[in-house]
Amino acid sequence: MSAALETRGLTRRFGAFVAVDAVSLRVEPGARHALIGPNGAGKTTFVNLLSGALAASAGQVSLLGRDVSAAPQHLRVRLGLARTFQVNQLFAELTPMQATTMALAERAGLGAIWWRPLFGMxxxxxxAQQLLDxxxxxxxxxxxxxxxxxxxxxxxxxxxxxxxxxxxxxxxxEPAAGVPPADSREVLAAVAALPRDVAVLLIEHDMDLVFRFAERITVLAFxxxxxxxxxxEIARSPAVREAYLGSTEVAHG
Ligand SMILES: Nc1ncnc2c1ncn2[C@@H]1O[C@H](COP(=O)(O)OP(=O)(O)O)[C@@H](O)[C@H]1O
Ligand SMILES: [Mg+2]
Structure with missing residues (x-):
């Protein structure tokens, strides 16, 4: 079976600096996969290469068996790859119901929802209620x-x-960044409970949350x-402990 998402030799340089260095990674369909690593390891840059927000210097990205290395962001979204964005000014003034309904209308290509007959709405x-559930x-x-x-x-x-x-x-x-600890559990519990037709690749620095969520873990360093x-395996790995030297973060298992 095709991977949900796969990279081969994915690389991003900034001048002479290699932020993402020949990363080959496979995310299985329905996966609960965590990507961890010290600050500056290249996690966010890697996700930006996946979404197409940043162009790769070398390597490939495939989505459901299809090479999307050259595809622009919006096409990757159409083909099944989504990431979150902070709710923008427009959505901030709407209720969650209104915002979600608008997003669904947009996806359905309905354009401005104000023109939809009541039945379609x-x-x-x-x-929208189902998604919020x-x-x-x-x-x-x-x-x-x-x-x-x-x-x-x-x-x-x-x-x-x-x-x-x-x-x-x-x-x-880091979907729970900036969220008080009591509420970050709520966010991660919701992520863990997402339907299995969606594979999740999660970056998270709280190791308790990572080990609670993940069925597979990839560690990036440099x-x-x-x-x-x-x-x-990750919890037992001496190399991983070394990468987090001086911290007790990876102290599970
Ligand atoms: N646009 C950029 N220009 C130059 N260096 C960058 C740029 N974006 C990220 N970097 C560098 O790449 C490295 C990886 O950053 P990042 O992907 O944000 O790491 P992480 O998310 O793992 O903390 C860091 O050293 C960072 O300073
Ligand atoms: Mg980051």
Missing amino acids: AGLRAE TVRLPDAARHQRTASLPYGRQRLLEIALALAMRPRVLLLD GAVLADGAPS
């Missing part, structure tokens, strides 16, 4: 102005908006893959 609204956004939060919601709830909405694109692979770069395997 009802279908989109039901779908999927990310476990509490009912009470769905009809409030998004900007007034706690950050954890805004993150849940961002994931719902990414899911509105009907992705097969979801890239999450832009290159240092280790790749089951969480128990």
